[in-house]
Amino acid sequence: MEEIPVFEDEEIRFSFRGKEYSVMVDFYAQDEWRIQSIAVWNDEKLQWDEGLFHIGVQKRLTKPMNYEIQQRGDNLFEQAYHGRIEATDWKDCYD
Numbered sequence: 001m002e003e004i005p006v007f008e009d010e011e012i013r014f015s016f017r018g019k020e021y022s023v024m025v026d027f028y029a030q031d032e033w034r035i036q037s038i039a040v041w042n043d044e045k046l047q048w049d050e051g052l053f054h055i056g057v058q059k060r061l062t063k064p065m066n067y068e069i070q071q072r073g074d075n076l077f078e079q080a081y082h083g084r085i086e087a088t089d090w091k092d093c094y095d
Contacts, residue, residue: 006027008026010072022038022048030077031073035069038061
């Protein structure tokens with residue numbers, strides 16, 4: 001049986017309502033992922049700000065964010081299944 005590749009610590013960036021967002025995601029299968037963190041770009045501090053987002057903001061972000069995550073997951077697994085990239089666990093690659 002073929003083992004399903006896992007892609008950890010994938011950063012996905014997207015824009016929504018004039019703001020830039022960064023999402024760190026672990027992909028466990030093509031349609032199965034876990035969000036590690038969400039950050040928004042702070043133009044004043046010129047840095048990513050992580051933290052809790054207001055529930056209204058979370059709800060508005062869900063659809064565009066999930067779309068971008070799904071697109072990235074589809075691309076990763078399509079490439080992996082066709083042998084163009086190989087999933088690695090960066091924590092095991094110290095040499």
